[in-house]
Amino acid sequence: MILQGVLSDLPGPRRGTVDLGLCIVDNGRMMTDERSLREPTEAGAPRVLADEELDRIAAIAASVSGADAGVVALETPAGYALPGLYGLRESLATTREVTVEAAMTDAVVRTAAPQVVNDAEADENLARRGWAQYWGFRSYAGVPVRDVHGHVVGALSIMSREPRDFDNTTVARLTELAAVCSARVVAREILERLSTAERSASTVDRINRVLLTFSEGLGATATAQDVARVVTELASAQLDTAYSAVVVQVDGRFDAVEGSHLPEDLPMEYSELQPAADHPGPHSVADGQARFYPTRAELVQEYPHLSGHTSANVDGEVYLPFRVERADDAPLDGWLWLGWSDEHVTTPQTQRMKRAVTTYVARALERAELLAARAAVAYTLQSALLTKLPEVPGLELAARYIPASRGEQAGGDWYDAIHVHGATTLIIGDVVGHNIAAAAQMGNLRSMLRGFVADALEAPSRLLNRLDDANLRLSTRTMATAAVAQVTPPFVEGGPARVVWSSAGHLSPVVVGPEGDVKVLDGRSDLMLGVAPGATRADHEHVLEHGATMLLFTDGLVERRGRPMASSLLQLAEILSDLAQAPLEHLVADMVERMGAASERDDVAVLAVRLV
Template sequence: MGDEITNTTGPTDRRERSAPLVRRLRQTRLLLRLAETMVAAAGEADVVAAVRTLSETVLGAGFSEVALSEPRGIRIAGIDDPARRVPAQWLAHDPGAELPGPHVLRTGRALLYPDETAVRADFPRLTDEVGLPARGARAYLPLVADGLPIGWLALGWTLPMDLDDDLRELLEVLGDTTSRALQRARLLDARSEVADTLQAAMLSTLPTVAGLELAARYRPASAGERVGGDWYDALASPGSTTLVIGDVAGHDAGAAAQMGHLRSVLRGFAVDRAEAPSALLGRLDRANLALGGDTVATALVARLELLGPLEGARVTWSSAGHYPPVLVHRDGRVRDLVGQPDLLLGVDGGAPRFDHVDLVPPGATLLLFTDGLVELRGHAMVERLDALRATASRVAAEPLDVLLDSVLAAMAHPRDPDDVAVLAARPVRG
């Protein structure tokens, strides 16, 4: 018979031999958590919140602070103790101060200390620091973007402690991921600012028209770019006011650029001559196609002519694949204006287009809107339109600003966001 193999390893031996593996697996999970949390952070506020959460839950730190170098000086992006906040969150000292944070900013090298005494040995002026209210271990980590220092991340523990290799590795990863997250946040914030500026430039200032109240709202999509293809417009001419609402598919910079093209062409046509809404949409469609544009969009043009303080206004409107206007009477009655939408823009410039005529009584509201207000995935369109009418009915006699805000709030849904434009007109008694 062969030799019998006997296992002489006891439970204690096995635990001791597996301890390094268990520690490494735990370390790997912590590193993965650091990376995953930071990837999910979008804006600067998200990054600071993620740093605070990770510092407390993963590293056991009691305090955290993100300081960023900007042309004006050093800005604190997150301070735990509100009592220590300085005006506008700007530090009192300059980047050249002999303090741990500025030193890390200048050198790009981390500083790690087991306790406060060790920190003070290197930086006797620490008492002058607007920094962490910590009395234990401290870590100051450089934040770097594109090879250049942009600030520092400071952590503080309430008790002294040895900063072993595992903790040092976690700190290094936290510094690296925070740097990348802040760089990404800055790019996103800058892109969002550009998008907001672009969108604001595309939305018209409503004219002042005697006997007619006007109000409008634009709500950007909450996902993706903060700019989109929805627009509204209003142009006053002698004897009439032209209202426009439209929607180019998408809510990104490309959609906004296409929308801007259509809007500009239509505005030029509207002030060039007095013509029916159907003729305006026809000219817009032909011009868009002739200029090589491949933009497909819906739009609605309505011309309001005031008839007198007791008669309201006559509305003549034409739709290129757009929802018809909704008429909200002051007493709460609500109805859609009658008229079939014609072909949307960008398909056939020779398609026939038709006008529809109705009356808007004094005090009634003509409501124009884009599809983002009523279209919601998983919900029947009939139900959503009924919800719009019901909400408008409840606030029919309210000022236009209140009416629009109420409609937007009632129809909003976070699960399937889209950008929305609404435009309202109300003839008033003199």
């Protein structure tokens, strides 16, 4: 059961109509929009239920006046409701409503004054004769009932089957009882106003919670696929949908970004549509108007040719168009489609809510487009800076760069290998940050260091000092860690190679022997780059045996939130020991995968050299 009516101060076809907050039922049926946003329906034929207090007043009025019946009649847009009655026939006691033409109350409401008919049969007024025939009474007395504003909204009436002389005393008693009726009307009206305000506030609060949930969920997305996934999850949880899709125009047709939540029986009827298709989706994009179909029948009524081409699992559905602006390309058009397995009735409030959700979807897609463009630029920049490894007799080289799993897919990690002046210089570095700016700063450091390596054969510590001096003098002050290792080929074939290395705040190289023994090279790490001029830097030496592999890497390979670095280094040692005999390319690829670097939020650079 629900409460429904029209308050006296609201516009309507008849002044003074009032809602008593009377309980009405609509054949036991309640239509719903979202699960959390229940909406009343005006469908069906509501039945007015009795008000016990007004029934009692009607009975008292009849009793004190010696009348056969009493009734409290209140004006409604359709006629008069009878929430209080006594002595009327069963049919009226059941329906509790009458038309304007059948109600003597209408004369009281129109004149705002008491009305008395002592004998309707003797009255020449045909309307009153019709009233007598309808009600089965001959005499009538009625006085006004007023609402909170003092407007006449109905009448308290008594009726007798025989002619009666209702005198002034009777009218005065009725007027006193009518005051009690008016007080009841005012009290119920105030309560209904409060109840309506509370329901309205509750509905607004629930809508705001739904919108906040979508805003937060979509705000955390980075790709179009993320957006489609979040829409599917939240539409089901918050809007009670059975199906949903984000549909965009790509390569001349409309396709779902992610089609797993389209109807199983006819998924292609909701995707893979041409812009000229006679279909509500493309039409909503063309005219910018959302389309709401409570039932499949209403959709087919507008699009008869779609009969048999809609899913048997979908009844109510909506199409909500959007446009995503793109800086360097044509706008991206599409729509948000939501489907329900049952009838889906919307209201102006919930329609506005769905349009707001669609706006959130469009902004999330716009952000995803921007991130994708930035990632492409960053990755192109990073890839251009990571040059091809040199071919050096007696050495085998392999490298990997793995972008962060989130963000712009590029950052400040880099590797480099240069064979010049009879030595192979290996470089690994990590600029603070994981974005285009970090990649650009990395490019500056990398270019300067390559120039110093090409200029002359110098110790790794000297190369790092020159790099840091230039970094600080040029006011770039890029903060970074780096390690430089020079490999000098063996003097005899099959002999060991000499490695000299230096670290500016970077992790030490790791060496794995051909038999699987793993060693982190000894030597302190000096001050990182970009902090202070004139830092003291040291060189360290290591003899690389034939068949051994030396690994340089950035911290993204081993650094995990909430996990000690020592545990990660131990895991790395176990993996390297297991892969010691693997081809170098396979060793690097398998090691990165087993360390789980591709799923982390930091980018990773790895450079490996093996003496062969």
